[in-house]
Amino acid sequence: MRWLVPLLILGVLTVGVAAQDEPVLVGVALDRPRAFVGEQLIYTVTAFTDASREIVLMQPEFNGFWHGEVRSFQGSETRNGKQYEAAIFQISLYPLRDGLLTIERPRVQFIDDGSGQSVIVAGESLTVEAAPVPPAPDNFGGLVGAVIPQLTVEPTTIRLGEAVRVTLRLSGSANLEASPAPELVLPQSWRLYADAGETDVTFDGALATQEVTLRWTAIPDEAGTVQVGVAPFTIFDPRTGFVDIEAPAVRVDVLAAADGSIRRDTGALVPSEALPLVDDVPPLSYPAWLLWIVGPALAVSALAIPFARLEFEAWRRRRRARRAFQQFRAGLRRASDANRIEALGGLVRRYLTDIEMRDVSANSAAAAVLTELEGFAYAPEPHAVLSRAVDRAYGFVKAVEERRNAVAR
Secondary structure, eight states, rough: BBBBOSSTTTTTEEEEEEEETTTEEEEEESSSSSOOOTOOOOEEHHHHHHHSSEEEEEEETTEEEEEEOHHHHEEEEEEEEEEEEEEEEEEEESSSHHHHEEEOOOOOEEEHHHHHOEEEEEEOEEEEEOOOOOOOTEEEEEEEEOOHHHHHHHHSSTTTOOEEEEEEEEEEESSTTTSSSOEEEEEEEEEEEOOOOOEEEEEEEEEEEEEEEEEEEESBBBOOEEEEEOOOOEETTTTTTTEEOOOOEEEEEEEEEESSOSOOOOOOOOGGGGGGOOOOSSSTTTTHHHHHSSSSOGGGGGHHHHHHHHHHHHHHHHHHHHHHHHHHHHHHHHHHHHHHHGGHHHHHHHHHHHHTTOGGGGGHHHHHHHHHHHHHTTTSSSSGHHHHHHHHHHHHHHHHHHHHHHHHO
16 A cells, blocks of 8 residues: 555545555635635535545635535546546635735545445645725625516405515625525515525536525505515625616505405504503402401301402403413414414404403404514424414413403503
8 A cells, every 4th residue: 555646736635544556636726816805705616536536525614705515516627538427516606805815725536336435635826816896885784696586466455454574685796695685675564574595506617606595474454556676775796886786576466354444553563561451450369259258257148248249250251261361372382393374363352352352453463473473384384483473472362461461461
């Protein structure tokens, strides 16, 4: 056995041995040596072997860079008259600061499928010259590279209180995944709930294209025609300079509700102490009614019995409310475990009914919560907003319960 000397320029054998007739090679390359801060670079590590081996990339730290996930694929190449199987690893890099940045040597482990012996080969280190972005306008968000926006709203005709699904897709070579989302432009009479987004990266030769999909659920509280759009933002294109990016707005027609109303007053969520409840009159404490029954004043029992009856009814209401709260919590757990976001509104309604809040629609706080839960259920991916919906339902009911307990004390 002999130390293997890789044939590729600056490839260095660091650990392990391999047979002389089974060489392995490592090559490292960048698509270019210079870039602006935030501009994409494609870093490629190619591992060659002429035998059946498992190939594992041990990538460097990439200090001074934001980096994406590794993309790998197979190929073959003839080098120095010898045929090699190649494993190619590509990573998109974005400089985070200006100046000379060094990419340390990557290491590749080759594991022989038969013997299990391994060889670790290090590739060369590379240097990138990162230039600062020129002085930028105020609405520059840090994106460097090409960006194409696409905004969709579905449906575009709804009734008051119904939900629409807003989707914004951004694609391009800029580092969209690490940048803040553009601002969605909506009338103040609309409620907006962010859903889970997703990021996809595709490679086209020496270019990695990111596609970020952002989703919202929006609910109007006033009828009329509105324009749903995205606030313009500025990017820096290394070829042309600063460019303003705009997405065409989408028209949405909001018709009157089925009952003819053109405005829905959801009201702000009021503090728990302001919630109107049925039993706002502080009842007597639990032991007090016993004193009225067994107290020494038997002579005035005719007066004591009505008070005892009132206290007993108050105690029974408190017990029913506690049971309602326990049932609500149990139902909430079941709905959460089963991903049944559509059941949350019914659980809240049942709880309010059990505590004798009969006219739920007259309570602006309750109506607002039920409307929000309905909006969560309309989300394109309800499971993605399930935890927020559960927290919203539990937070409201917990506030009601705390208010009841405070009144009882």
